[in-house]
Amino acid sequence: MPEFQAPRGTRDILPPESARWERLTALFAQRVGRAGYGLVVSPMFEDVGVFQRVGESTDIVRKEMYDFKDKSDRHMALRPEGTASLVRAWVQHRPTLPFKAWYAAPNFRYEQAQAGRYRQHHQLGVEALGTDDPDLDVEVIALASGLYRDVGLTGVRLLLNSLGDWKCRPAYLEALRSYLLEHRDELCDEHKSRIEENPLRVLDCKRESCVSVTEGAPRMVDHLCEECAAHFDRVRAGLNELDIPFELEPRLVRGLDYYTRTTFEFQAPALESAQNGIGGGGRYDGLAEQLGGPATPGIGFGIGIERVLLACDAEDVFPAPAGAVEVFVVDVTGSVALRLVHELRDASVRADRAFDHRSMKAQFKAADRSGARLAVVVGPDELERGIASVQSLTTGDREEVKLDEVVDHVKTRLGTE
16 A cells, blocks of 8 residues: 555546546536636635634534644635635625626535545535626526536436525524424434524434424525515526426525525435535625625525536446547657647647657557547658558558648548548
8 A cells, every 4th residue: 555645535536537527617617608707716725714704603614624723823724615715805806796706626624525525525616796686596506507417417406495684584593493492302412402503504404303303394485574585486487487497495504604595406316315415505695794895795606526427427427538639649760759749739639649669569559548539650661651541540441641741631530530
């Protein structure tokens, strides 16, 4: 066993699996880019207060956050989720509203590692700040739904809820707290003591005892004020208008305290576990104020890359690409491969070659392992005649082509095969 290995709860992503990550990120960037979202890259660590202010009563902050003192004795934390960091960046720099941004970034949580849930996990996400229009909620949900279609997932469920706002939620929390106190002895040990602190967390518990109790709990959707009820009605109407199916889930609260009004989660039943969420988010109309900015409504989501790819495996869609290169240059003369590979790459052809003066047989083995569709072969005879043999690595068909016409010929073949 090697002396050094990836830390517990993390893993290395190597080719060809990493090619799926590239392709997924590219599909996401294209989809959200068409909707006017621009890339934001924020630090992987922040002042711990950025996250404490938005979730002190959550497990993410209380138990799972990696926090530390740096060499200047500043209390810092590795980013556990993407929204707070991006909103902090908006508060600091104040780009023009509406502000529509996307990110692709690692997050860090100290939790029990399991399939698709790592201590360093990776998310794709969007955040949109500057308007509380419910049509924006629909747009954001549609962007996530579209990505799942892009990768071929067909069994995804969309769960939807409203958490109201700071006007109507307090009365609901009192009703929920009273109900849970009446049933305290039936709850799991962890949540018996957390009812007073944050009763919403009990709704999020997946243990059988808590699930059984909360089936009869008061519902936030029955306590919405007139404005929040109208907002939620418009969100549902918009999803219906776009033919995006959804299920109302009154117990959906997600894992952080900053959510208001629309809350949603995408699940992949093909994962066959209680932890089958592959993305979700919601509206957070008070978050900018919590981080020192002006009142600025916002909504966003995060999609777990690892979880999405697990769901793809379960549905047998979105496989890893067959090969990293399209063309492999087999050159036993030692005088052509360097320039020919360079010219192919400059022409946007993915090309590779062998090194170390290998035999033709060894180079063809390397070509087969590369997954390339074509081999460009140059031996002493071809070099003397100024040609190369372009061979299909699937059918074996060969054509002789002048060396100065190889690039154009290869591009044509790749476009027709």
